[in-house]
Amino acid sequence: MSNHWEKYWSEGHLTSFCGDFEENYEDEYSTFWKEKFSEVTAGNSVLDLATGNLALPVLGLSIPKDDIKYYAVDLSKISKNKICEKKSQLKEILNKIELFDQLNIENLNIFENEKFSLISSMYGFEYANEKKVLAEVSRLLSKGGRFVAIAHSENSIILNRNNQSLRCLNSILAKKGLLDTLERMSKAMRSIKSQKDLVDMKFNNVAEKLRSQLNQQLSGLDNSYKELFWETATPLFIQNFFSSLIGTNHKTRVDWINKKRRELHKHSLRLLDLKHAAINSMRKEIILNELETRNLELITWNTFLKDGHNVGAVIELKKV
Numbered sequence: 252m253s254n255h256w257e258k259y260w261s262e263g264h265l266t267s268f269c270g271d272f273e274e275n276y277e278d279e280y281s282t283f284w285k286e287k288f289s290e291v292t293a294g295n296s297v298l299d300l301a302t303g304n305l306a307l308p309v310l311g312l313s314i315p316k317d318d319i320k321y322y323a324v325d326l327s328k329i330s331k332n333k334i335c336e337k338k339s340q341l342k343e344i345l346n347k348i349e350l351f352d353q354l355n356i357e358n359l360n361i362f363e364n365e366k367f368s369l370i371s372s373m374y375g376f377e378y379a380n381e382k383k384v385l386a387e388v389s390r391l392l393s394k395g396g397r398f399v400a401i402a403h404s405e406n407s408i409i410l411n412r413n414n415q416s417l418r419c420l421n422s423i424l425a426k427k428g429l430l431d432t433l434e435r436m437s438k439a440m441r442s443i444k445s446q447k448d449l450v451d452m453k454f455n456n457v458a459e460k461l462r463s464q465l466n467q468q469l470s471g472l473d474n475s476y477k478e479l480f481w482e483t484a485t486p487l488f489i490q491n492f493f494s495s496l497i498g499t500n501h502k503t504r505v506d507w508i509n510k511k512r513r514e515l516h517k518h519s520l521r522l523l524d525l526k527h528a529a530i531n532s533m534r535k536e537i538i539l540n541e542l543e544t545r546n547l548e549l550i551t552w553n554t555f556l557k558d559g560h561n562v563g564a565v566i567e568l569k570k571v
């Protein structure tokens with residue numbers, strides 16, 4: 252797995268929406284999943300696909316119910332220790348989860364047939380090849396067992412916001428984009444040793460022209476993307492850049508700019524991943540066509556609503 256997810260998970264976030272859920276999924280999400288997990292009867296096992304930092308198994312284990320075993324798989328490197336560094340109160344619960352990281356959900360042959368009565372996926376299975384995942388889901392579910400997923404889908408507000416953020420990042424990172432202008436301006440500025448050098452910059456026509464171009468780009472991005480632009484922390488970066496100029500030369504400043512580029516690039520890869528993962532009508536068709544040959548029956552395919560907004564598709568299948 253490319254390390255854009257790994258870096259994110261190593262920061263200890265429990266869900267893939269760290270800005271929205273500091274602890275774990277809440278509200279409609281947690282109500283939905285707790286209901287699903289409470290339907291599992293004692294002695295059975297649950298498998299969470301593309302589990303990330305184990306948000307769903309943690310939710311499942313928060314229900315006071317004994318004798319249900321939770322397994323979890325993710326392609327990225329996932330570290331329980333890293334999660335505990337941020338959330339030490341979870342240590343005991345995490346110890347109860349059987350985690351298989353760096354494992355592709357398209358091939359789960361480490362598990363025997365019909366091992367699970369529930370296979371769950373939260374914004375997860377759609378990142379993989381749906382046919383291969385369904386083949387494994389069918390093999391691993393016991394008769395009457397359920398596959399339940401909330402999946403990214405086209406038309407959801409998450410996808411919409413994601414795609415806008417991507418466009419914003421592209422404008423910042425593009426050739427002749429914001430950071431490019433900043434780099435060209437830095438080059439025109441040369442070394443700045445003292446306050447006097449800073450004041451003299453006003454007489455540097457090339458740098459001043461680029462500074463005004465930069466300001467135009469900044470307000471353009473602010474107008475077009477509003478809080479999505481602020482979430483990239485680029486305005487803060489630019490502010491820090493200008494307040495730390497004394498004692499810098501072009502090389503130092505380019506190092507700062509390149510570090511910011513790398514950070515934003517990683518972020519954009521995660522967003523691009525989500526864009527490609529979202530289930531569109533073609534992938535829905537593929538999934539539906541696959542069901543019969545896999546002994547899976549469609550129970551539900553609906554829009555999942557949070558605060559009245561479409562946040563994805565809820566899919567429920569039954570092994571027959």
Ligand SMILES: C[S@@+](CC[C@H](N)C(=O)[O-])C[C@H]1O[C@@H](n2cnc3c(N)ncnc32)[C@H](O)[C@@H]1O
Nearest residue numbers: 266267301302303325326327355356373378379
């Ligand atoms: C949006 S995150 C969701 C994580 C978690 N379910 C949650 O809701 O917090 C998607 C996860 O899918 C994982 N992933 C992507 N492709 C995968 C694959 N082929 N097999 C297993 N995991 C995969 C990524 O590593 C990432 O952790």
